[in-house]
Each structure stands twice: as C-alpha cells, then as structure tokens.
Amino acid sequence: MPAHKSDSAEALASHAALRRLMDAHFDFVWRSLRRLGLLDADADDGTQEVFLVASRKLSQIAAGSERQFLFATAVRVASTRRRSVKRRREEPLLGLDEQERSEPGPERLTEMSFARRELQQILDGMDLDQRAAFILFELEELTVPEIANTLGVPVGTISSRLRAAREHFQASLRRREARDTFRKARP
Amino acid sequence: MTRDSNLELEPLGASGNESEKTILKSAAEDSPGARARAAVTARVLAEAAAQRRRTFERGAAVAGLVLAVAAALALVQRRVPEPTVTLAAEPRTSAAPSARAPSPPPSASGASPFAPCAPAVAGSGQIPLIDDFEDGDAHAPMVDNRAGQWITFNDGTGTQTPKAGVLLTAARIPGGRGASHFALHNFGSRFTKWGAVLSLELNPRHCYDASAYGGLEFWARGRGELRLMVKMNQVMAEEFGGGCAHDCYDGHFKTIKLTRDFTHVVVRWNELKQMGYGTPLNFDPHSIDAIDFGVRPEQTPFDFWIDDVSFSPR
Numbered sequence: 001m002p003a004h005k006s007d008s009a010e011a012l013a014s015h016a017a018l019r020r021l022m023d024a025h026f027d028f029v030w031r032s033l034r035r036l037g038l039l040d041a042d043a044d045d046g047t048q049e050v051f052l053v054a055s056r057k058l059s060q061i062a063a064g065s066e067r068q069f070l071f072a073t074a075v076r077v078a079s080t081r082r083r084s085v086k087r088r089r090e091e092p093l094l095g096l097d098e099q100e101r102s103e104p105g106p107e108r109l110t111e112m113s114f115a116r117r118e119l120q121q122i123l124d125g126m127d128l129d130q131r132a133a134f135i136l137f138e139l140e141e142l143t144v145p146e147i148a149n150t151l152g153v154p155v156g157t158i159s160s161r162l163r164a165a166r167e168h169f170q171a172s173l174r175r176r177e178a179r180d181t182f183r184k185a186r187p
Numbered sequence: 188m189t190r191d192s193n194l195e196l197e198p199l200g201a202s203g204n205e206s207e208k209t210i211l212k213s214a215a216e217d218s219p220g221a222r223a224r225a226a227v228t229a230r231v232l233a234e235a236a237a238q239r240r241r242t243f244e245r246g247a248a249v250a251g252l253v254l255a256v257a258a259a260l261a262l263v264q265r266r267v268p269e270p271t272v273t274l275a276a277e278p279r280t281s282a283a284p285s286a287r288a289p290s291p292p293p294s295a296s297g298a299s300p301f302a303p304c305a306p307a308v309a310g311s312g313q314i315p316l317i318d319d320f321e322d323g324d325a326h327a328p329m330v331d332n333r334a335g336q337w338i339t340f341n342d343g344t345g346t347q348t349p350k351a352g353v354l355l356t357a358a359r360i361p362g363g364r365g366a367s368h369f370a371l372h373n374f375g376s377r378f379t380k381w382g383a384v385l386s387l388e389l390n391p392r393h394c395y396d397a398s399a400y401g402g403l404e405f406w407a408r409g410r411g412e413l414r415l416m417v418k419m420n421q422v423m424a425e426e427f428g429g430g431c432a433h434d435c436y437d438g439h440f441k442t443i444k445l446t447r448d449f450t451h452v453v454v455r456w457n458e459l460k461q462m463g464y465g466t467p468l469n470f471d472p473h474s475i476d477a478i479d480f481g482v483r484p485e486q487t488p489f490d491f492w493i494d495d496v497s498f499s500p501r
Binding site for chain 2 (some may be wrong): 012014015018022026027030031034035040043044048050051052055077092099113115116118119122137139141166169170173177
C-alpha cells in the first residue's frame with residue numbers, strides 16, 4: 001500500500017539519518033558534555049540523551065547546522081545533569097590536590113592526560129554560559145557570530161562571556177603554575 | 188588564523204603561551220571509549236526505533252478508531268433513509284429498500300488460501316533487510332511495516348547462551364566479516380527434547396504479510412545443521428494469538444548445513460516444508476508470525492552465528 005510504503009521509507013531514512021548523525025558527531029557531543037562538566041559515565045548517558053532529542057527532531061535540523069543543534073542540546077542536557085551530579089562531581093575534585101600530593105601523578109599519568117585533568121578542573125570553575133562560549137571558541141574553533149547563533153544569544157553577550165572565561169582560564173593557569181613552582185621549590 | 192576581527196581575539200591555542208597551548212591541545216585527546224560508543228549508539232537507535240514503533244502503533248490505533256467511528260456513522264446513516272421514506276409517503280407498493288449484499292471481506296494483498304490474521308500488515312517488497320546487527324542490539328528496526336525482537340528459548344534440558352529470557356545483544360564478529368562487525372551468536376550444550384531456538388518475533392502484530400518478497404536470506408557459520416523455520420500465524424497456538432488449536436508449531440522449515448566460515452544462505456518460500464505432525468498446510472507468506480533459527484537435539488552441542496538477515500526479492 002502506498003501509505004505503508006512511504007511510512008517504511010520514512011522510517012528507514014530516519015534510521016539511516018540518525019546513524020549518520022551519530023557516526024559524524026558522537027565524539028563531538030561526548031567531548032562537549034565532558035567539557036561542560038559531566039563525568040565519563042554521565043557523559044555516556046548525556047550523549048544518549050542528546051541524540052534521542054536529535055532523533056525526535058531530525059526533520060527540523062537544517063543541513064549544515066547539526067553541530068550547532070547538538071551543542072545547544074548538549075548545553076541543556078549538561079545543565080540538567082550537572083544539577084543532579086553536582087555533589088558527586090565535587091567530591092573527587094575536592095580530593096584531587098590531596099591525591100596529587102600523595103601520589104606521583106605526573107609519573108603515572110601521561111603529560112597530556114594530566115593536562116586534560118587540569119583543563120577539566122579549570123572549566124569546572126566557570127559558569128555554564130562562560131564555559132560554553134569558551135569551549136566553542138577555543139576548542140571547537142567557532143567564530144563569535146557562529147557561537148551566538150548556536151547558543152541563541154547576541155554577539156556582544158558572547159564576546160563578554162568569552163572575555164570573562166579567558167580571564168578565568170588564564171588566572172587559573174597562573175595560579176596552578178605558581179603552586180607547582182612552590183611545590184617544586186619546597187624542601 | 189584570524190578568527191574574529193570584531194572581537195580582536197585569537198584563539199589561545201594559537202596566540203597563547205606554551206602552557207595555554209599545551210592544556211588546550213590536550214582537550215583533543217579526550218574521547219569516548221569504543222565500548223561506550225557502541226553501547227550508546229545501540230541504545231539510541233533501539234530507542235529511536237521504539238519511538239517510531241510507538242508512533243506507528245498509535246497511528247494504527249487512531250486509524251482503527253477512525254474506522255470504528257466511520258462504521259458507526261455508516262450504520263446510523265443506513266437507518267436514516269427508512270424514516271425518510273415513510274415521511275415522504277412513498278407508495279406502499281414500492282419495494283422496501285433491501286439490504287445490500289455484504290461486500291466481500293477485504294483481502295490481504297493477493298489471494299491467500301487462509302483467512303489472514305487480522306490486522307495483517309504488508310511489506311512493500313522494497314526494503315528487504317530485516318537486521319544487520321551493526322547497531323549492536325537485537326532489535327530489528329521498524330522498516331517496511333515490520334519490527335522485531337530477537338529472543339532465545341529452548342526445551343529446558345540443556346544450556347543456551349545467551350539464555351532464554353535475557354535481553355540479547357549482538358556480538359562482535361572476531362576479525363569481522365567484510366564490512367560487517369556484529370552478528371548474533373548462539374551456542375549451548377546438549378538438549379534432549381526438541382532443542383534450542385534463536386527467534387525473531389515480528390512486531391507489531393505478529394502477523395506480517397511478506398508475500399511481496401520471495402524468501403529469506405542470511406549469512407551463517409557454525410557447526411552441524413541449523414533449521415530455518417518460518418512460522419505462519421496459523422501454526423501458532425490460539426493462546427498466543429495464533430490460529431492453531433492442537434498439534435501446533437508445525438512450522439515450515441529448511442535445514443541448513445553450517446560451515447566453518449560465513450556462508451550466504453538463500454531460502455525460497457517454496458523450499459519450506461512442515462515436519463508433518465500438525466495440520467498440513469502449504470506455506471503462505473501472507474501471515475508470518477516469527478522466524479526461527481533452531482537446532483534439534485541431535486545437533487547439540489551447538490554454536491552458530493547469524494548475520495544480515497533479510498527477505499529476498501521475488
């Protein structure tokens with residue numbers, strides 16, 4: 001029957017489109033959620049949530065704007081999930097300095113993975129709005145107008161969020177470097 | 188690279204000091220594990236398929252409701268002319284409107300020797316692939332008016348892995364099979380009654396009209412023999428919505444000799460025969476309830492893989 005045929009074709013096309021979307025953007029979504037403050041397991045669940053939202057709105061996502069849609073969804077998902085995991089998130093971070101003092105972290109971790117943890121901690125110190133702007137500009141290399149379009153806020157707002165985020169990032173990095181210098185100099 | 192002249196900012200990855208560059212560069216190294224990626228992808232695709240299925244079923248329910256309302260209206264309208272005739276004072280000699288001869292029952296697509304299980308849903312013949320398992324789950328997606336769930340069951344005398352009743356997932360094919368990386372894997376110990384089965388229950392109606400297709404095909408490997416059985420609704424017990432009162436489950440099958448390497452198997456509808464203990468029926472693809480891959484007791488212990496299960500063109 002024609003109706004059945006069109007339903008089936010639509011279902012197949014939808015399945016294939018979702019599959020393509022996931023193949024192309026899975027890592028981006030997962031990484032974004034991690035940078036937006038979710039732990040690994042939460043990032044897995046959050047990624048699932050983002051793509052389920054996308055699956056329901058596939059027909060509304062304009063070609064070429066998939067990443068913007070997915071990131072905007074990821075920000076909302078991360079915002080919701082961060083509220084519920086905030087306590088869990090804070091506990092290991094509060095213990096991290098102690099862990100670094102007692103364990104030979106740099107010896108056991110590669111330099112990049114250590115840097116990644118540092119970055120994660122700095123990002124954790126930003127509010128979600130600044131963080132989103134910082135991630136998109138510094139890590140995903142979007143322009144300010146593109147970020148404004150993605151997040152649905154004015155360009156000027158993005159500019160000010162980005163400036164604040166960069167100040168936070170640079171100040172945090174300076175503090176950490178000073179701390180490391182102090183530790184190394186300590187007898 | 189100039190990124191934004193209005194903002195007059197360069198990304199720190201390009202313009203920052205070494206510490207800033209190193210720490211920002213490290214972000215690119217963060218990625219999900221392959222297992223997490225496969226698991227999440229499988230869950231999303233399965234849930235999306237389930238959403239489509241629910242939408243389809245809601246649509247079917249609405250369509251049923253619309254039909255019921257339409258039928259009720261038709262009945263009401265059929266009664267209306269009688270008082271109209273009376274009020275118009277038609278001559279008593281005129282023949283009373285006779286009831287129309289009942290319309291022939293709506294047939295399934297094409298002639299079938301059996302009453303179709305209702306409501307049957309028909310495949311178009313355009314989308315043969317049932318499941319390639321590359322999504323990692325054991326849920327056949329909703330395409331061409333069919334979906335399905337792979338399950339296992341057995342006679343209870345041996346062990347089967349995955350066990351009956353557990354949610355199946357596809358297994359990674361060691362070394363892959365060309366572009367295919369996942370398939371269903373089933374193995375077990377000796378059974379003594381009728382054996383063990385890996386089955387696809389066709390949803391949403393357990394009654395799929397596959398007459399637009401010419402048969403089934405799939406890839407298989409293993410040891411011993413495997414029995415491909417296609418169960419019509421007519422051989423399923425009444426208690427499970429079938430049309431069989433006694434000596435049920437005498438489905439139509441063909442025995443496949445398994446090989447060590449994956450082999451492509453094609454089975455035409457006319458190759459399927461019953462064992463013969465139930466009511467004799469010629470195979471008819473208008474009302475398929477399930478597709479089974481089974482092993483008889485004499486073929487146990489067993490170990491087989493199934494991949495790319497598909498209908499064949501006519």
